[in-house]
Amino acid sequence: MWKRVKRLFVIKTRFEACLIIYALSVGAAERGKAYMVQYPGYGGWLLAAACTGAVFMAGGMIFDALATKRAAQLSG
Template identity: 80%
Template sequence: MWIRIKRLFVIKTRFEACLIIYALAVGAMERGKDYVAQFPGVGGYLLCMACTGAVFMAGAMIFDALAAKRARSAVVAHHP
């Protein structure tokens, strides 16, 4: 039973990865909006851009992990 629940939290496809990255981006922009409101001026905008940059880095890591997982499963499938 725990295996079934655990499988819900595993990213298997690029579409699922895109959905997760989209959710991260929406949250980051909400956070960035709050930063701009709390810290008017350059500081708020820099913090907002840092939130956006974190999403780009996380998205790249998710896509790289999916590619590595796909390559690893391909090697295992072709290995006798």
């Protein structure tokens, strides 16, 4: 029973990874807009850029983890 529930939270394909990264980017864009309203000027722009930068780093890590997992499955 728990294995089935646990399996729901595992990213298995590149398509699932893209959906997760899309959801992260939508949230980061909204948070970035809120930062620009809350902190007008240069500080708001920096915080908005940090939000989008975090999505780029997280997306890269997700894709790298998928590639590593696939390589491990193919090798043994």
